[in-house]
Amino acid sequence: MEKYKRNLDAIDHTQNRYNDHNKIHIHPYDPQVLEKVREDFLLPRTCKEFIDWVDTHPHYDVVAEASSQYIRGTDRSEAFWQCANIQADWQSINDKITKYCLDNEIDTKFDTDYTEEWRIYDMKDQNTYVPFRHNSELDNQRKHGFKKQYQLIEVTLTDHFAELKDIEQLFEFDWAKTDINYQPTSGAFPRHVDFLTTAFKRAVEFDERIANAKYNPLTKCPEGWVLKRILIPTDSWYPGQMFSFEEHFWTDWKPGQVIDFNWAHCRHATANSGYSPRPLIKITGLVKESHWLAKGEWRDFVL
């Protein structure tokens, strides 16, 4: 715990009710500790209260682990599934991403350090490609040797990738947040579940309907809404590139495939042990339960 992106005053230590803090960040977590944290997590909160709680929690990594209700043996179709296909000029899109990465030395200066704040406001230029991490999450990853995960290239908040904003529009998300999850060779992101906090935080920040809605700790979504994250490769899979959803693996992907997945409960992990970078478009946002994605329907798109 050498470096903090936030002043320690921002951490709410009243959340500490565990006997020995020195043991709390050691994998595998103590099952009884996880059960205690899960009890806290299940308490009723509004979305704003939840974001404040998790954002200032001293043990984010344990909260995330406790939030997973995944049971090994869950069918692959409930872990991840293809929900759509997009026909587009993927060669040009991928070439543009590749050039952007060359121009900005994203592969050669691959690093994942502590960051200062969430990216939820429009930005003119992107100065760092480090994805946001809660301190305790990054501490935990680094303790276990995961020092470089992936690089995050903004789409929604900048004006560099108009064609990707067109793709974002196809899905009609509220509070859509799109970025390129670009994993240079050697990157590895360990098993985790998400809260989709960046998109969720934007919605809470700007939309009182979401801020005041009840947070459902079982779906990990605002009541009446479904938080979605979809993944779209811009390049074909190369041997050595890995994407796991617990005991299930996604492989041999093609540009334009759209993957939906159980981000809330199914731990997922990525690694690039190949010799080609691995770019994925990641679109996150909110939909109503009547939306085709929430209903598990399929769509074909042509751009």
Next chain:
Amino acid sequence: MKYVTLKQDICKNLSSTIQAEDFFLLEGKLIFVLHEKAMQVKDYLEKTYDIKVHTQLTRNWPHWDQEYETEMWIQNK
């Protein structure tokens, strides 16, 4: 099925022998303090849900507060 739902189901239907503190969730597996109780749950799950349940000895770690005898997971179909 989610863990909290499964736990409620087990504790309700095996209430005479299984209590909430008898087992927990760890990385997708149910982890039991006593092997005997794990076997009762395995028998219940296999008969009730027509699934294959696997068990094995638990690797116990020094930073845990108590020891566990058995861990359990469901066979993928």
